[in-house]
Amino acid sequence: MSVLLETSAGDITIDLFVHDAPKCCENFLKLCKIKYYNYSPIYNVQPNFSFQTGDPIGPESKGSDGGASIWSLPDGVTKRVSHPERRVFKPEFSKKRKHARRGTVSMATSQSKLNPDDRLASSQFLITLGDNIEDLDGKAAVFGEVAEGFDALEKINSAFIDQSGRPLQDIRILHTHVLDDPYDDPPGLVEPPSSPVPSAEQRATVRIAYDEVLEQKDDPEQMEKLRREREARAQALTLELIGDLPFADVTPPEQILFVCKLNPVTRDEDLELIFSRFGKILSCEVIRDRKTGDSLQYAFIEFAKKEDCERAYFKMQGVLIDDHRIHVDFSQSVSKLSKEWRSTTNSKTARSRGGFGGIDSLEKRRQYRGVDGGRDVDDEYDYIFDNDERRRARNRMDTDSKDTSRRPRSRSRSPKRYERNERTRDVQDKNSDRRREEGRRHGDRDRYRDNNEYRDRRSR
Structure with missing residues (x-):
């Protein structure tokens, strides 16, 4: 059936x-x-x-x-x-x-x-x-x-x-x-x-119909874009782990322009003079080779205001400078922020300057955010304990850090390093002397036995 x-x-x-x-x-x-x-x-x-x-x-x-x-x-x-x-x-x-x-x-x-x-x-x-x-x-x-x-x-x-x-x-x-x-x-x-x-x-009860054709994203350009985004994300996480970036999703500054396809003869002063008509420029640097000093034909221009940077981006695209038609884009580099963060994040005064690692343009990621983007330490989500006990513990820690004479003395009874080395050498010397003495006794015994055997053969 x-x-x-x-x-x-x-x-x-x-x-x-x-x-x-x-x-x-x-x-x-x-x-x-x-x-x-x-x-x-x-x-x-x-x-x-x-x-x-x-x-x-x-x-x-x-x-x-x-x-x-x-x-x-x-x-x-x-x-x-x-x-x-x-x-x-x-x-x-x-x-x-x-x-x-x-x-x-x-x-x-x-x-x-x-x-x-x-x-x-x-x-x-x-x-x-x-x-x-x-x-x-x-x-x-x-x-x-x-x-x-x-x-x-x-x-x-x-x-x-x-x-x-x-x-x-x-x-x-x-x-x-x-x-x-x-x-x-x-x-x-x-x-x-x-x-x-x-x-x-x-x-x-239909969720996705059995005869519905699901659109597959097999566009080569979209797949390549997705691959590059994933690769960039993985590289950013690696740089965060090794301490080269403050955090993986750090965003580049919005007031820095990237200018490329420059003429090798174009200097910093020339570029700054041309772009200064859009607003105040904080820095303008043509990147050069460290050994030869030759221009690598691209530069970074930092404006004081974001609006000035945007106007320069729209006006200077494809403009001829020294017979070269330049290309202008917003900078995607965070090397400057990373350098400032690495040099100041461990500074003693960095905590008092605000931002993340003393940099106002950086903000450390938080898992929980309020309306103002953060939360106070003593709000309702903090650990729950007695405030008086917390204050007394903080006072005791401050007192102990100032009075170093109250630190307990180490009770370690292990010998010093050089004493251990001396004892080791003494033991090694005694062992080598004993081995030489035993070898000498064995040699004398063998020579005595050989002499007796030689006299017996002569007597016969």
Whole structure:
């Protein structure tokens, strides 16, 4: 006995174990016959384990009743039951049928409220996505296996899912076809003449439609831009870790212009004279080679006001200076800020100058910000303790830092370094003398033995 499920992920053919689980097979066949599973969502996908379906509306909908058996005579169009007292039934658990193979189909069950030892089923069923799923044995009643459609199982297994296991883009049972039905219809069963359209309740549970084409950002320019942004972010984090930047998302100054494509003969004074008509200039520097002093044909110009910098940017783009058409842009360099931060962040007076590391244009990142961009130390989010005790502890710390004579003397009894070295050398000298003495005694003993043997041979 077989059933064909047409899903949005592909067709799945299921062979039923009619002799081992006749009641489960009859329930499943008849529900497929009345199109009860049409447009049912596939939910609770656990990769390499199993997925669950069979609730025609979906468990996340408020109007869902969790599904019903065929003996409650549900309507294939509205999914409403005529006999709510027959919603569940007691399935068969075959000892020889286990969840040993991928594609095993079984009825989802739950404990009976009247007898915890009994398990009841309705319309929901499971299909395993891996081999040897022993956790489902005794909890889900096996009644069939997938004969064809393992490519559809793989698509469901690799789908993007949320925390509850539901696919982000809907995967649904579109149609069901009964290939062979050996059972008689229950009394009162009504088969719809054609496949019903999805109801309003079912359409309300759609998150991303299964047939919706998701736009893929495969534009080479956009991908290259995204790659560069990620690479720049990673480099900034590296510079922050090694102490070369105050923090990774530091922004460059807004009143500094970057000017390039300069003539090598253009000097700082010439460039400052040309750009000074837009406003006061704090610094103008043409970058030169350290060894040769030759111009590298680009410069940085710092204005006193941001508005003057913006006017110079719009007016000086593409202007000829010394027969070279220059290019003007806002500076993206933070080397100047980094240099000031590195030189002042450890200064004793840096804390009293404001900003971050004594620099007004820098602000250290805070995890929590108020309306004014920060928070006081003694506000309601600070640590909770007695203010008087805190004041007394601060006074004790100030007194101890001023009175150095009250520091406790070290109680270390370890010998000084040079004493340990002297003892080590003494021990080494004694060991070497003892070895030389033993070697001398062994040599005398060998010479005495050789002389005695020589006299014995002469006497013979």
